[in-house]
Amino acid sequence: MSQAVLEPEAGATRNMDLLRFATAGSVDDGKSTLIGRLLYDTKTIFADQLEAVEAASASRGDEYTNLALLTDGLRAEREQGITIDVAYRYFATPKRKFIIADTPGHIQYTRNMVTGASTADLALVLVDARKGLVEQSRRHAFLTSLLRVPHLVLCVNKMDLVDWDQKVFERIADEFTAFAAKLDAPDLTIIPISALNGDNIASRSDKTPWYEGPSLLHHLEHVHIASDRNLVDVRFPVQYVIRPQSTTVTDYRGYAGQVASGVLKPGDDVMVLPSGLTSKIAAIDTADGPVDEAFPPMSVTVRLTDEIDISRGDMICRPHNAPAVAQDIEAMVCWMDESAQLRVGGKYTIKHTTRTARTVVRGLQYRLDVNTLHRDESAQGLALNEIGRVRLRTTVPLLADEYRRNRTTGGFILIDEATNRTVAAGMIIEAS
Template sequence: MTENFDYQDMDLLRFTTAGSVDDGKSTLIGRLLYDTKTIFEDQLEAATLSSRRRGDENLNLALLTDGLKAEREQGITIDVAYRYFATPRRKFIIADTPGHIQYTRNMVTGASTANLAIILVDARKGVIEQTCRHAFIASLLRIQHIVFCINKMDLVDYREEVYESIVRDFKEFASRLEITDMSFIPVSALHGDNVVEKSANTPWYEGPTLLYHLENVYIGPDANHIDPRFPVQWVIRPHSKNHHDFRGYAGRVAGGVFKPGDEIEVLQSGFTSRIKSIETSDGELQEAFYPLSVAITLEDDIDISRGDMIAKPQNLPRSGQDIDVMLCWFSEKNNLRQRGKYILRHTTKEVKALVKEVKYKVDVNTLHKVEDNLDIGLNEIGRVSLRTSQPLFYDTYRRNRITGSIVLIDEFTNETVAAGMIR
């Protein structure tokens, strides 16, 4: 961090990291934190002490991110760990997700809010099944930017042909995925090559360092600013002397732009009105867009409550009780029950959902459709038709991540058992 922290100009980038066991993912994150001076002396000291106690030869930077007792004992990452660092340009939120096969659930979770994914590849092993799985999940969750860090370049003597052959292999696989922006960077997380500082060991590599890329990748167009969507979270009615008739619909804009005077339509009632004002405690706004949390007041008194959606008559979301989703199953206890009933959450709405049909399962390693075994269990992904007890107002996930996503909740255990992306 520099002295002149002009934080008013900083923006926010969320990224997720995925890699296989021992790909050096935690080391890479530790390196980013260490080299951007985010790690404090006392934290470093504590990690050094732990490393020595465990008998590690070098400082084990993974001990900075793996916080739970079981993780430190077993030397693995169990859960999504969130880490933070900032440079004068950007604040970064890292969702660090474990690479084991059984933890696909965590990667999907970390990816759901990320603008960018870093996928680690061990230069000695090249593109393996898990690399393909991580890339598939990143593309399924529609992360727009994917960075492949070819790690442990020091162990292959920083040879260009090793790097080139991995890039070639991966591009061949990636042609079957939809990835908007892909980059490849040769690094050694352990020694810091091309992480923050450009490495003298890879003179053949002319691209940016990882940090430079993270600081400069353009994330502006990632949110939807086209289709106006405002899921109502809460109705603010102060009944106070100064604000006796105030009735504000509170929520976070999920898409498009809203302005005072705009004609709007409320779903599901279908009533129309105009926006009177867009209120915040700091004053009225002339426009509201993602990610702002505001309160909208309307010209007319109409019945609106939590779970309703404010849109515009000339650009309405889809509506209906039958949705088609790509579902990722999270429960360790039970598999998806065909004809089973679940609680479904979509934006601020909660309804019941019935599993009508499992169409196919996806083999996440080969991307093949599996149609002879339709039993969906932990960490499996499948295409499923759901019938809901009330109409939903939604967009496809491809169009809008917020209005196109759902979770399923087991009505007996209250656990979140699945996440779905509407097709």
């Protein structure tokens, strides 16, 4: 096994760019092996971890070091040879830091894939070169489109098992490109790889002279994500009001939270919703001291020049660029509860940014078949892993944007009031 990438020096990654990406694909397409290979080739695993994996591989009778065991951490996953939960892994190269969400391939764990991809900058869909595109490949590609993941990479894996046949790769690439044309996939890259042997992972392989594109790691290091962030619409959901109970600090009032989008600077005119009161930013504080500007995903404390009644769930924005203050929501919903279905008239708790309210399902417009993209307008409910378009009415207004414009202020979850379980994840289409 070659290790082609040098590990960055200690402390050098602090100010590096961060790429979040999720892996997806059908069962046995090699997602966990691919992540294990990336961790191995970037020297991110410790010697004792590698020894434990080598020992586990030997006990299973494998003739090779099974790098998939680096990510399949649950005992049930190792016993069954599948991924069940979303496993998060971290690594870095001299150019960029990475967070990987290894999502399950089984259809019954589709909800876990939605969870893993919801915050991703890039989705990586694996396909077995021997099998070609299967139902789950299309399902995951559609879900990444629905979740507005801006970059999509198709890795045609196990090319070594088809003797690196260029025609096999091109047939799969053409079929996937045709399917992706129906989706909202603005940036698509297709790479032939062998995760087991490391071909086209950390460096270009000499076994694919007909492939002129980059290796997977090179693409991950250089894909442009800065323009994906919304730096136009200022959205700052207030998470906590800071009022120190100190005798030495009597006049400090700050509003803490994470910048959802836009850029905040001292002196900017701002408006607070839902009250509609306006003020100016006096200062922006962080744990390391004041800063001249704040942008996503920074966590900061904003101080205003005026004393305004602001509490958790309120939002700071621009006076002439505000989200909708809406109680009627139309959204796409992925149902995640296996014990009960979504029904018209059902009542839930809705969690949207830092605001919590109660909501009722006013209507189910259609259920979506993620394989054919057919809309079933006769559907009466949504079962586990099903996706549909619903109309919601909330008890208090949400400060919402369309999901396609802002993934943070356009996303929400539904919670069962009786069990406190998260039963659905939603993406706002329209707020009025």
